[in-house]
Amino acid sequence: MAGLDLNGRINMEKASVLLLDPNPWSQQITKQILFGFGVRTPFVCENPADAREILEGQDVNLLVISDVLGETTGYEFVSWMRRAGIGPNSFIPIIIVSGHTKRSNIHAARDCGANFILAKPVSVQVMLERVLWVARDGRTFIDTGKYLGPDRRFRSIDPPDGVMRRRDDLRPGTAFAPGAESLAAAGGDQ
Amino acid sequence: MSEGVVRHIPVVNRLAKLIHIPGGKRLSEAIADAQANLGAIKPDCIEAIDEALAEVVLLTKQPGGPDASTLARLYDLANHINGTAGHFGLEDMGKAAYSLCDLIDAAQDSGGAERTAVMVHVESLALLRHPEGLGEVGRKAVLDGLAKVVSHARGKRA
Numbered sequence: 001m002a003g004l005d006l007n008g009r010i011n012m013e014k015a016s017v018l019l020l021d022p023n024p025w026s027q028q029i030t031k032q033i034l035f036g037f038g039v040r041t042p043f044v045c046e047n048p049a050d051a052r053e054i055l056e057g058q059d060v061n062l063l064v065i066s067d068v069l070g071e072t073t074g075y076e077f078v079s080w081m082r083r084a085g086i087g088p089n090s091f092i093p094i095i096i097v098s099g100h101t102k103r104s105n106i107h108a109a110r111d112c113g114a115n116f117i118l119a120k121p122v123s124v125q126v127m128l129e130r131v132l133w134v135a136r137d138g139r140t141f142i143d144t145g146k147y148l149g150p151d152r153r154f155r156s157i158d159p160p161d162g163v164m165r166r167r168d169d170l171r172p173g174t175a176f177a178p179g180a181e182s183l184a185a186a187g188g189d190q
Numbered sequence: 191m192s193e194g195v196v197r198h199i200p201v202v203n204r205l206a207k208l209i210h211i212p213g214g215k216r217l218s219e220a221i222a223d224a225q226a227n228l229g230a231i232k233p234d235c236i237e238a239i240d241e242a243l244a245e246v247v248l249l250t251k252q253p254g255g256p257d258a259s260t261l262a263r264l265y266d267l268a269n270h271i272n273g274t275a276g277h278f279g280l281e282d283m284g285k286a287a288y289s290l291c292d293l294i295d296a297a298q299d300s301g302g303a304e305r306t307a308v309m310v311h312v313e314s315l316a317l318l319r320h321p322e323g324l325g326e327v328g329r330k331a332v333l334d335g336l337a338k339v340v341s342h343a344r345g346k347r348a
Contacts, residue, residue, distance in 0.1 A: 004217060011214025015205060025238045026273050028231055036224025038215055061205040068269070091201040099269040100291035121276030121284060124224040128217060135206045141199040151198075 004129055012038040012131075016059055019044045020051040020077070021066040021097070026120070030064055030097060033127050048077050055081065055089045062134070067098040067109070067117075074098075075108040082113040082141075082148040091141055093134035097122055113149025232278050239275055239283075242267045243315055250312050255305045258298075264308070265294045271315070282329045283318035286311060289336040296344050307339050 017039050021027035027044065034042055043058070045051040048069055054060065063081075067074040074096050084090055094114040101109060101119075109117055115134045118126065139150040215223070246267050249260050256264065268290040275284035290311040297303030314332050321329055 006216065006218040006221075008217050009214050010209050010217060010220055011211045012209060013214060014211060015208045023270060023273075025235055025270065029228065029235070029274065029277055032227035032231055033224045036222075036227045037220045038223075059204075061208060088202070088204070091199070093203065093205055097273075099273045100265075100288055100295070102295050120273035121281075123277075124221050124228070128220060128224070132209070135203065135209050138203060138206070139201075141201050143197040143199060145195070150201075 004125065004132075010037060010128070010132065013040050015039060015061045017042045017062045017064065018051060018054055018060045019064050020046075020048065020069070020074070021064075022046045022070050023066065023068070026066060026097070026099075030122075030127075033122075033124055034064070036124065037128060037131065048072060051077070052084075055084070055086050060089050060092055062131070063092055063094045065094065065096055065114075067096055067101065067105070073105060073108065075105060075112040075114075078112040078114050079108075079148075093137060095130055095134060111147050113147065115150055228277055235274055235278055239271055239278075239280065240319070242270050243319060246271075246312055246315065250305075250308060256303060256308060261294050261297060261303060265291055265298075268294070268311075268315075280319065280321065282321055282333060283315060285333055286314045286318050286336055289333070289340055290315070293340050293343055296340070304343065307343050310339050311336060 012034070017034055019027065019030055019034065019042050021030060024046075027046070031042060031044060043051075043054045043060070045054065051065075055063075063078075065074045065077060069077060078094055078096065081094070082090055094116075096109070096112075096114045096117045097120060098109070098117050099120045115137055116130050118130060137150065141149060142151050246264060249264055249267075250256065252260065268287040271287035272284050272291060275281070275287065290308070293307055293311060294303060314336055317324065317332060318329065324332065
């Protein structure tokens with residue numbers, strides 16, 4: 001639990017968290033973890049249409065989203081969201097919780113604009129560390145035309161403990177392998 | 191937007207302010223509460239893992255090699271086990287499930303998976319569902335074997 005001051009505090013009572021995950025068990029696991037952190041009333045959605053409706057009508061402070069959404073992927077949803085013009089909600093912190101990542105999705109994962117991608121199973125400690133990390137993520141967003149999301153060069157905030165940086169993050173077979181607990185959304189050069 | 195032009199967008203992270211409002215809970219308490227919550231759903235989740243494993247076994251009992259739709263279903267079930275098992279003391283079963291996902295992902299690029307490679311994974315999943323009888327050395331040997339199977343399958347397709 002390096003880097004986590006267990007005497008520190010977190011207050012999620014007023015945080016509006018949207019959880020989008022069509023798998024009932026995976027959804028239940030993430031929801032119970034968030035409840036444990038003190039989230040009072042998460043918006044829980046099983047499909048992208050319901051999540052879009054919430055994002056277009058409610059203030060949301062954090063999105064936790066599965067990489068698998070049935071017909072579409074979490075990466076596509078995040079890409080949509082970043083460019084959807086839904087006010088501040090387009091720029092909220094996003095954590096993607098990913099199972100096995102197909103090789104065909106690796107580039108989409110890197111370029112979708114999420115703040116962080118976590119590989120399942122995500123332990124309670126790792127989820128807490130990453131929620132705290134994205135909360136203090138003050139990176140400017142950049143829009144290159146192809147990419148819209150947090151500046152991937154980590155100039156204003158270091159990646160979390162234990163996370164490799166830049167190109168190393170995206171080497172298939174390492175960052176996505178089981179045991180590699182997380183993958184920062186930090187790709188190559190902008 | 192023109193190619194080559196980079197637009198910088200300052201962002202206000204509202205979550206940063208909210209989590210520092212006085213009150214809330216200690217991080218140690220947040221972790222303990224989340225773990226207790228997971229403990230409460232453990233029986234249901236283990237049951238769901240067993241149901242997924244039973245379906246995996248059933249699918250692989252069909253004669254002949256698994257077709258594309260069977261592989262897709264096996265991938266989904268293995269991915270489910272991968273994401274769930276590790277939370278409930280079945281970390282190695284989760285790793286075996288991840289390995290099966292790797293195998294199927296590689297196979298889908300080349301149009302099919304070898305039945306024996308899939309079967310080795312399925313038998314390993316069943317073994318690792320009850321890891322207490324295997325011991326640490328035994329579990330490692332199973333996972334090392336699966337890694338070799340996937341590596342061999344990838345090598346044959348390269």
